[in-house]
Amino acid sequence: MFAPAPFLLKNTSVSQVMLQVCIALVPGIAAYAWLVGPAILVQLVIATLTALIAEALMLRLQHKPLAMFLPDGSAIVTAWLIALTFPPLAPWWLVVTGTLFAIVIAKHLYGGLGQNPFNPAMVAFAVCIVSFPALMSQWPSIGLQASLIEQINIILGFSPRIDALSGATPLDAMKTALKLGEGGIDVAQLLANQDIYGNFAGRGWEWVAAGYLLGGLWMWQRKLITWHTPFAFIGAVTLISGALWLYNPAQFANPLFHLFSGGTMLGAFFIATDPVSGCTTPRGKLIFAAGAGLLTYIIRVFGGYPDGVAFAILLMNLCVPVIDLLTQPPIFGMKDKA
Amino acid sequence: MDILLAIAIMALGAVVLGAALGFASVKFKVEGDPLVEKIEGILPQTQCGQCGFPGCKPYAEAIAKGEVDINLCPPGGMEGVQKLADLLGREVKELEAEEKPKQVAIIDENTCIGCTLCIQACPVDAIVGAAKQMHTIIAPLCTGCELCLPPCPVECIRMEAIGENLDNWKWKYPVIEIKTEMRKAAPMMKAA
């Protein structure tokens, strides 16, 4: 006889959690599709399909019940994060490769849902940017006049990869310009370029980031995430960028620019908050996210890649078991000794 | 000339390092073998001799020296073999003899003639009694080694498997199939 207490359960499930994460991504995606181009929707579809097929295949190989695991939605969240971090007009096979890598190697080799030590979406990004640096750095200029059909053709490789694609992200553009300028160029001058830069960060992109921020705040309000991770992530980016900006405003962009550029908002609310590969103790979350924020800034400003979120998250993923171990909160009745 | 110089320098180095090592080996000499104790900690201490050694310690010593295999201890079971393999970095091997459930010896007190032979045979002093008087097993102390069986002239000792009771009952590893269990309970209520 087996007695499974408790008999009452709260009405929650993994699928619900994942579904809400997807809903929270919608404002950001909407801004993305509106301001940057509808191609992102195509990429989302490609990534989602690939993820679901790969997930089903891997579950099948491991003789796990498809009906139970496929609807959990974790693969969809991973796929969406991959699509949102890749260039919107990246060729279809790049997104497929990244997604396959994420689902098969980063997730299912470790046993699937809940067991992967690394964030699958970030593994996909890191693998692709290391393997295909050129393709991963081609971002369309904002205001690219191309219809959805044209964009799909570009993604599917039917149309040539036109020159308008060879742009860079606002972050990358600034880094390259500052490097080439050898100190002769002022950040303020660069920001004046209205083709690339908008009100406070990258043109168009700033509103996408704002959309993520909105979705993230909604998740916090729904108690899907705690305040620790986004707070520490954003706090760390603000602190280090603020300090360097105050030290030399000509060479370092202001904190607002860094907060709304690249993957900062997406990372702070959607990637660093991944419970599976992130820290779980409250203090651990603070350390994890602050470390990720710091590394993000360091890699994007001093390192060799256009943005640092993926590597920063992966590097902090490495430290998670040790951080968790060192930040165990004192338990009931043992607080005086600790 | 060069080659001589090279040899001389290497020899010098060898002498200096050798002297340092020699000094260290005297200064930091360690006595005893902590490994034997660790192995003995894994062995179940039934002292049954099924491994071919008179007791667990001699077997532990033999394992530490690498003279025998680690799969000679049936009371320790496969779990014991696994632990020994982990400790010693050796391959896990199937047990030589088959694994038996834990058991306890029971003396049929009506048949016992009080010969004390089993008392002498018991390695862990789990049998009490005196000459010409009935003997009995102190069940909690019995390791189930069966060494008392052969000496008994009237064959009044038998082994009994230790069943599950409320004292040694363990919670089972959770299984997912909860529903089937509940269904089993259904007819009982219908009958009521």
Added chain:
Amino acid sequence: MLMNLFKFKGGVKPPTNKTQSNTLPIAQAPLPSRLIVPLHQSIGGTPRPVVKAGDHVLKGQLIGEADGWISAAVHAPTSGTVLEVAMHVQPHPSGLDAMCVVIEPDGRDKWIAHGPLDYAAMAPEAVREHLQQSGVVGLGGAAFPTHGKLTASKTVPMDELIINGAECEPFITCDDLLMRERAEEVVRGIGIFRDLLQPKKVLIGIEDNKPEAAAAMRAAVDALNEPFLVIQVPTLYPAGGAKQLIRVLTGKEVPAAKRSTDLGVQCFNVATAYTAWRAIAHGEPVVSRLVTVSGNVHAPRNYEVLIGTPMGELLKLATPHPDTDGIVMGGPMMGFLVPNEQVPVIKATNCLIAHSDRVFPPKAPEMPCIRCGACAEVCPHELQPFEMYWFSRAKNFGKTQEYHIFDCIECGCCSFVCPSRIPLVQYFRFAKSEIWAREREKNAADGAKTRFEFKQLRDEREKAEKAEKLAKVAAAQAAKKAAEAAAAAAAETAAAETGAPGNDSAAPESKAVAEATTLPDATLTTVDAEKEAKRAAIAAAMARAKAQRDAMPAKNTEAVTIEQQRAIDDIEARRAVLAPAAVPGEKTE
């Protein structure tokens, strides 16, 4: 409110489901067809049966005698005939059997002679003794013998006595009804605990979803003019856990490794206080208790039930719906499905819930843990359940202990909130019982090892002594023979010297030599034979003396007084402690 309440971390708010059963007053359950009274109903030693099949017993008659200090007596719940003393299925998740006294009621429900005790004249020790003899145990569910908790720590002053009327588990309302209807007796019972423990304050904690109970208790406290404080605590599961209630009322946190008296606080359930009062004021042992019958039934309500009543018979009083497919004993958070409906109500049974899929919807299948940390947020002991789960699942028990698995109170909050529907508590129970089993095995192995080593030592010593003795006997014999031979030789030589010197003098000498050489361990010559004989005589004398010495203590031990025996035992015990140190020394001998 005058008091400043504290909070414990975590906790959940499951639907309380209490209103179904707390509207009707307590009803008396009728006599069942037979009563199965388990002997082991409290934590500690199993009481020894003092009745046998065929005996006629009266209500309240002792049937199981407490075994040891942490153990409580068991009594016949009604008058009738003992059918058997045998193994029966227990209300325990294992579904295993244990020794029970089965009584067929005679329908008269005749009490054994009993009456009030002269409480004012009783020494505290006598009160505790009487509570043990009356079978008073904690009725909140843990069933710890109450008398064992009624001794204050010698070093820490008793600050607070907590009376637990929180009753935080959903569905259960038996304490609620008890406090509403029998508040005065509860308060008088608390008075007994107060007298024994002498605390500075007495705090009665009641969840704020039971205003009637709190009002009744306040009225009773006022009527009896006691200085007890009735405090309403926020409704939050598991506020009724002893450690949580202590925390809420006093701010003290009792860790798993400590007793609450070490922190100057002790906690009792209201129903325990009630039974203690009945035992003292009326001389009635614990033969019945209040049980909430709820869940999938037409008429949920509270019953006063005799211990030993089969649960199925009790459930029928409330007319279960036809789709009922099991009985849960205890609340929905910590209770368990009983093995069958024949299992009896015991002292720890506070609630029966008829189980059906309508009341408790079946759980969706277990998914993998996504480490969301919801369990850690609700854990009232601030543990990391998902980490303990991870390592329990991998059977890495050492790690589970590093994450303080033994501080888990198995309240079920973590399982309640888990989005993956993982039966976390089951994993923890599994890990805990595995660890206990290993501990037991380890202790048994260590004991076997020391006994084995001691036996070996003994065998060696005996062998050595035997060999020594044999050698001495042999030496003595040899010496004797040698001496005889030498004497003969000497006589012959003397004769030869005096009478016939010359040719035959060599013959006896060589004979003596020959004789000497046949002796075991010596090639004696006639010259030193005499010396040897002397030495042998000395050795033999020494051996005799030693034998006498050895015999002496043996003679003594036959007539040792109890004190001497105790002293010997003491010495043996000390030796046992020193044994590891002594062993190498003895071996080198």
Added chain:
Amino acid sequence: MTHYLFILVGAVLVNNVVLVKILGLCPFMGVSKKLETAYGMGAATTFVLTMATGASYIIDHYLLIPFGLEYLRTLSFIVTIAAIVQMTEMVIAKTSPTLQQTLGIYLPLITTNCAVLGVPLLNISNGYNFVESLLFGAGSAFGFSLVLILFAGIRERVEGADVPVYFRGSAIAMVTAGLMALAFMGFAGLDKYQ
């Protein structure tokens, strides 16, 4: 000052001896099953590696180069390292038998840890002076220990995961090491920033 900092950061992170240079994989895979052994191995390797870089610098500059015996570098470095390792083992055996037990065969294997030989040789080829050599040695050792400890932490957790049967043990450990190396590629270029 910043120069030294760059050497240190470069050795610990950017050119991590295990994940970027792919040296010393034997102890990296072998002693990372448990955190405790990883701590011990990290400490032992840090000590040996720092000592070895110092000693080999002295041998190289005051013995081999003056006599023109550069061709004996590898040989003499190995001998020196072996002696230091032996000494370390004896000291550990005396002071902490449990650590010695847990490190097991891997302690003597520091001798053949290519990181320990590789770092002094890299020092020479990089033309570092004594302080730089020591910094580089210590940095590499810290990098090794850091990565070893983090790896052990992850492996302890992955041990409880439902890894597919064919990937249990070393296979998944290699995958993990690969993903760690991927993460460390994020540091690329940091030591070149001016």
